[in-house]
Amino acid sequence: MSWHAVAPALALLVLGTGWALPALPGLLLLSVATLVAAVMASVHHAEVIAHRIGEPFGTLVLALAVTVIEAALILSMMLAGGASSAAVPRDTIYSAVMIICNGVVGLCLLLGGLRHREQHFRIEGTGSGFAALATLSVLVLVMPTVTTSSPSGTYTDSQLLFVAISSLALWLVFVFIQTMRHRDYFLPVAAASDESVHAPPPSARDAWLSFAQLLLALVGVIGLAKLLSPAIERAVIAAEAPKAVVGIVIALIVLLPETWAAIRAARSDRLQTSMNLAIGSALASIGLTIPVVVAAAVLLQLPLSIGLPAKDIALLVLTFLVGAITLGSGRTHMMQGAIHLVVFAAFLFLTLVP
Numbered sequence: 001m002s003w004h005a006v007a008p009a010l011a012l013l014v015l016g017t018g019w020a021l022p023a024l025p026g027l028l029l030l031s032v033a034t035l036v037a038a039v040m041a042s043v044h045h046a047e048v049i050a051h052r053i054g055e056p057f058g059t060l061v062l063a064l065a066v067t068v069i070e071a072a073l074i075l076s077m078m079l080a081g082g083a084s085s086a087a088v089p090r091d092t093i094y095s096a097v098m099i100i101c102n103g104v105v106g107l108c109l110l111l112g113g114l115r116h117r118e119q120h121f122r123i124e125g126t127g128s129g130f131a132a133l134a135t136l137s138v139l140v141l142v143m144p145t146v147t148t149s150s151p152s153g154t155y156t157d158s159q160l161l162f163v164a165i166s167s168l169a170l171w172l173v174f175v176f177i178q179t180m181r182h183r184d185y186f187l188p189v190a191a192a193s194d195e196s197v198h199a200p201p202p203s204a205r206d207a208w209l210s211f212a213q214l215l216l217a218l219v220g221v222i223g224l225a226k227l228l229s230p231a232i233e234r235a236v237i238a239a240e241a242p243k244a245v246v247g248i249v250i251a252l253i254v255l256l257p258e259t260w261a262a263i264r265a266a267r268s269d270r271l272q273t274s275m276n277l278a279i280g281s282a283l284a285s286i287g288l289t290i291p292v293v294v295a296a297a298v299l300l301q302l303p304l305s306i307g308l309p310a311k312d313i314a315l316l317v318l319t320f321l322v323g324a325i326t327l328g329s330g331r332t333h334m335m336q337g338a339i340h341l342v343v344f345a346a347f348l349f350l351t352l353v354p
Helices: 003-020 025-055 057-085 087-117 123-146 156-181 204-238 246-256 256-267 269-287 289-300 311-324 334-352
Strands: none
Touching: 003 025, 003 204, 003 246, 025 057, 025 123, 025 204, 025 256, 057 087, 057 123, 057 204, 057 246, 057 256, 057 269, 057 289, 087 123, 087 204, 087 246, 087 256, 087 269, 087 334, 123 156, 123 269, 123 311, 156 204, 156 246, 156 269, 156 289, 246 256, 246 334, 256 269, 311 334
């Protein structure tokens, strides 16, 4: 039995041990090691599924699985935290957008450019997905700060329902375009260095087994991230850093599987796959999470503050401005990756030193 099959079960075992025996010596180091193994296993199983069903379905499976579990994690934190968790959805979604659009994209472009000098992707698909992401980000994170029907940073119930329906509808249209109407816009150009192109696809049984193990691995990743969050909070408090750092660290852990898969694809000269993962994950993070959060907030009368402060709005606008230039030609090189990573560094630094 390979370690890819053992890692998901081991992650769940360590997760259960952590809940039952939180004071167990060495649990922190064991959790971190198991978390890394679960991330690597989830990427392996996602690639098996992708090789069986083809692109862009493979990247969609990984993005959907991570987002559904992430939405469940946010909802559990809202229900447990009450008023103190009103900004959790905002911080999580904003962090995910900045991590993906600057950190993940920047690393892919930089590492891919270092190895292959120049890379290509289909602007027809990636550009439309990026435009949808910019639209949803402004509707969800920026407009609550400037509307006047409710206190700054919040929406009325009717406004929340409009944003939730718009988010879900736009995401569904994107998935329809990506998987049916214009699937060819999201297909990567086969690279000679990509051995999976020439390998026989796995059997249906192996693909279903990988799908089950992918879900187990992702549950382990999210659960271990939540298990590690108290230790992260203590470290943040000891360092006298802002509370928002906790959300960023957790978001970084949750997005590890997609980040690793995107980097592997870029280094194999499959930048289209990297873009599918990045843009698709960010869109799903808003298009699926916001309807769930809004439904909980409206039905259960939970407080919800989703408008960003001015500093974060400025960084968000810069992200989409730079991204529009990066994605404008369908050709990339390492300089563009360096620019995105500088924006990502600014996001991290200004969170620590607001």
